[in-house]
Amino acid sequence: MLKNKQKNRLSLEKHHLLLAFTILYFLTFGIFMAHTSGQPDQAPHSYISRQFSQTWGIPEDNPDSQYIITGQPYLYYWINGAVYKIYRQIFPNGNLHPTLLWRLVSVLYSTFTVFFTYKLAKKVSGNPFIGVLSAFLLSNTLMFVYVSGGISYDNLMNLAAIASIYHLVCVFKKEDFIRHTMLTGIWVVIGSLAKDQYLLLALIIFLIWIFFIIRNFKQIELNFNKTNIFLSIIFVVFLCLFVGLYGNNLIEYSRITPLCYQLRGIGQCRTYDYRYEYYEPFNLQWMWFVRDNLSDPFRYAFTFWIYKMMESIWGILSHNSFIPIFSVSLHGILLVWALFSLVKNWKFINKLTLLLISILVAYAGYVFLWNYKREVEFNFQHYVVTGRYLLPIVGVLQSIIIIAFMKIRNNFLRRMSIAMAIIIYFSGGLGMFLSRYSEVFTHWRLYY
Amino acid sequence: MKIYDLNTYQRILFFGTIFLIAASLTITSLFRLPLIYEQTVQERTTIFIIFGLIILALILIASLFFILPIISLFINKNAILFIVILSLILSIAFVLSSAHYWAAPEIHKLDICFTGDAESTSLNIQKLVNPNTNRLFPPDSFGFSRYPITVESGQCIHGRVIFLISPLTQALIGYQITATIGESPPDGRLLVSVNETPSVIYFDQAANNQNPEIVVLRDGFSQGIMLRNPYKQYWFIGMKLIAIIISSIFIALLLFSLTEEIFSFSNQNTNKSSGDFNA
Numbered sequence: 001m002l003k004n005k006q007k008n009r010l011s012l013e014k015h016h017l018l019l020a021f022t023i024l025y026f027l028t029f030g031i032f033m034a035h036t037s038g039q040p041d042q043a044p045h046s047y048i049s050r051q052f053s054q055t056w057g058i059p060e061d062n063p064d065s066q067y068i069i070t071g072q073p074y075l076y077y078w079i080n081g082a083v084y085k086i087y088r089q090i091f092p093n094g095n096l097h098p099t100l101l102w103r104l105v106s107v108l109y110s111t112f113t114v115f116f117t118y119k120l121a122k123k124v125s126g127n128p129f130i131g132v133l134s135a136f137l138l139s140n141t142l143m144f145v146y147v148s149g150g151i152s153y154d155n156l157m158n159l160a161a162i163a164s165i166y167h168l169v170c171v172f173k174k175e176d177f178i179r180h181t182m183l184t185g186i187w188v189v190i191g192s193l194a195k196d197q198y199l200l201l202a203l204i205i206f207l208i209w210i211f212f213i214i215r216n217f218k219q220i221e222l223n224f225n226k227t228n229i230f231l232s233i234i235f236v237v238f239l240c241l242f243v244g245l246y247g248n249n250l251i252e253y254s255r256i257t258p259l260c261y262q263l264r265g266i267g268q269c270r271t272y273d274y275r276y277e278y279y280e281p282f283n284l285q286w287m288w289f290v291r292d293n294l295s296d297p298f299r300y301a302f303t304f305w306i307y308k309m310m311e312s313i314w315g316i317l318s319h320n321s322f323i324p325i326f327s328v329s330l331h332g333i334l335l336v337w338a339l340f341s342l343v344k345n346w347k348f349i350n351k352l353t354l355l356l357i358s359i360l361v362a363y364a365g366y367v368f369l370w371n372y373k374r375e376v377e378f379n380f381q382h383y384v385v386t387g388r389y390l391l392p393i394v395g396v397l398q399s400i401i402i403i404a405f406m407k408i409r410n411n412f413l414r415r416m417s418i419a420m421a422i423i424i425y426f427s428g429g430l431g432m433f434l435s436r437y438s439e440v441f442t443h444w445r446l447y448y
Numbered sequence: 449m450k451i452y453d454l455n456t457y458q459r460i461l462f463f464g465t466i467f468l469i470a471a472s473l474t475i476t477s478l479f480r481l482p483l484i485y486e487q488t489v490q491e492r493t494t495i496f497i498i499f500g501l502i503i504l505a506l507i508l509i510a511s512l513f514f515i516l517p518i519i520s521l522f523i524n525k526n527a528i529l530f531i532v533i534l535s536l537i538l539s540i541a542f543v544l545s546s547a548h549y550w551a552a553p554e555i556h557k558l559d560i561c562f563t564g565d566a567e568s569t570s571l572n573i574q575k576l577v578n579p580n581t582n583r584l585f586p587p588d589s590f591g592f593s594r595y596p597i598t599v600e601s602g603q604c605i606h607g608r609v610i611f612l613i614s615p616l617t618q619a620l621i622g623y624q625i626t627a628t629i630g631e632s633p634p635d636g637r638l639l640v641s642v643n644e645t646p647s648v649i650y651f652d653q654a655a656n657n658q659n660p661e662i663v664v665l666r667d668g669f670s671q672g673i674m675l676r677n678p679y680k681q682y683w684f685i686g687m688k689l690i691a692i693i694i695s696s697i698f699i700a701l702l703l704f705s706l707t708e709e710i711f712s713f714s715n716q717n718t719n720k721s722s723g724d725f726n727a
Binding site: 418 | 480481482483509513514526529530533534538541545546575581582583584594699700703704706707709710711713714
């Protein structure tokens with residue numbers, strides 16, 4: 001008994017050591033990426049962050065600028081503005097370039113995303129080493145690290161996604177209901193105030209939470225201690241901010257976020273950024289006539305979409321692109337092997353893993369339908385078809401991959417699968433960055 | 449087994465092995481990077497020592513915490529099978545995945561002179577690239593910490609580029625460099641000597657013929673200096689091969705130990721945390 005206790009304590013120390021290594025590893029990789037260019041939409045993110053760094057409130061729109069601030073999710077930019085103002089107050093003569101400061105803030109968000117991935121996989125599997133492995137896989141996901149090094153609301157949204165899913169899992173594990181419901185709610189609002197794409201995940205999380213309440217109504221214990229009351233107050237404040245943005249938009253513009261022409265003259269909205277306002281809308285009558293010439297969703301998924309997603313998660317697809325095709329293929333094989341292991345050992349999969357799979361399928365399914373609808377509207381010109389939109393759930397995917405491998409019953413195969421996952425992810429992550437630096441990433445180098 | 453369970457002889461053997469592994473992993477990692485070949489001997493030595501010490505610390509931690517405690521399991525048939533197969537896979541991957549690892553550097557001297565039609569003009573060279581591999585040559589040897597390389601009118605700058613000639617890719621590599629000049633270079637005469645073989649390019653905005661944005665340099669590369677010693681010598685190639693094998697075996701041992709740690713934790717806690725809920 002005593003020996004077991006000592007062994008457990010030693011195991012805890014070991015996984016903490018590995019976690020610390022993984023966090024340091026990600027920070028190093030992220031800081032390298034903060035010195036590369038080409039992340040998505042750096043010009044608008046940088047511009048809006050600058051506007052927010054001039055006020056503590058919401059800045060007014062500049063009619064001469066093509067970028068809109070009014071009615072848009074603002075939290076990411078507000079934090080960027082606040083960080084810059086605080087930096088300037090502490091170091092009035094500091095010469096840290098604001099864009100580098102905001103990139104480093106992004107790396108920090110993603111470090112917490114890596115940490116929450118660890119917590120999520122640990123919570124679901126009960127094994128902290130599985131948590132560390134999932135965090136390590138995420139730390140080597142090329143597109144995730146690349147976006148982490150840029151100025152982008154995606155980083156705050158990804159953090160909010162994994163954190164809210166983690167607290168939802170805690171609710172399902174019947175840990176303090178009030179505390180974890182409030183924390184789920186707070187993260188959901190943070191994500192929604194960072195980027196409107198998060199609203200879909202908010203809906204999925206809300207539906208799953210309702211499902212839990214319906215099934216466990218009588219067993220729920222409400223514990224109103226000081227911490228929970230404090231968290232409830234914070235949640236209410238965040239909820240007010242949420243309603244203040246999206247409720248106001250719905251009343252004023254009849255939309256979640258206003259369109260360009262609702263705020264500006266039509267002439268100012270004819271840029272590439274606002275192309276969605278000038279497309280052939282999805283029309284059932286038109287669909288009736290062209291139904292035989294359309295690429296059907298199944299063919300589209302299996303001949304294009306899945307490959308594109310893989311290329312742009314384990315490769316880089318943005319203003320700069322780098323798709324290491326051999327590495328992407330190996331990641332694909334690993335994914336298929338994980339899927340096979342999952343199906344073969346389905347009866348050993350616990351219900352929390354099923355919860356993660358449900359979130360993954362619902363979110364990825366929506367992104368697919370959203371992409372397909374856009375493809376139909378824009379005549380299959382492949383606008384915004386990129387794995388970046390799946391990054392909020394990529395930590396969930398990697399937790400499921402490791403859990404699936406852990407269910408393999410043959411000891412040798414299980415060991416080999418995990419070893420190969422570590423090797424493939426390292427060689428497709430930091431290993432790839434270093435070995436291809438002089439041929440690829442040095443061309444994207446940013447100097448501050 | 450723990451470190452204090454070892455006798456003096458075993459401890460010497462343990463630390464000797466750790467040093468050998470650290471040296472092997474340092475060699476296996478650093479010779480894959482073109483950066484290493486572009487440094488002076490002194491800079492290269494410093495990089496090797498600093499990187500080697502970091503690797504040594506990591507290996508020591510990994511060995512003390514993960515490998516040594518389960519060293520008795522390595523004589524198990526399944527463990528041997530896993531370690532042998534994984535070592536083989538890793539060795540093959542290490543041998544084939546980097547052309548630079550087996551490369552010998554070939555040094556080419558470059559002299560770049562520019563004479564502008566107007567005085568006080570200058571020519572910016574945005575990039576010097578190997579078009580076969582897209583490898584960017586560092587501008588350090590020309591006296592610049594970053595691109596562009598600026599050549600003032602009437603001046604010459606001198607530097608070098610290093611080709612990495614590897615038996616894996618040699619047959620497919622053409623001996624050339626592309627110099628990206630940009631859209632509107634000032635009128636004038638650019639003279640580039642590769643190993644003292646001159647090439648001349650004239651830029652003239654008034655002439656109808658378009659100025660090239662990219663200049664391809666092909667002449668003079670047959671006279672570069674290849675550093676055969678030690679890169680082409682058998683003892684050096686053999687040493688790198690042994691470094692790969694030692695690194696592969698160590699990584700396989702480490703991965704076995706890590707997976708053993710994960711599995712034993714899972715087995716101990718199967719009943720403690722089922723991960724189920726009553727939904």
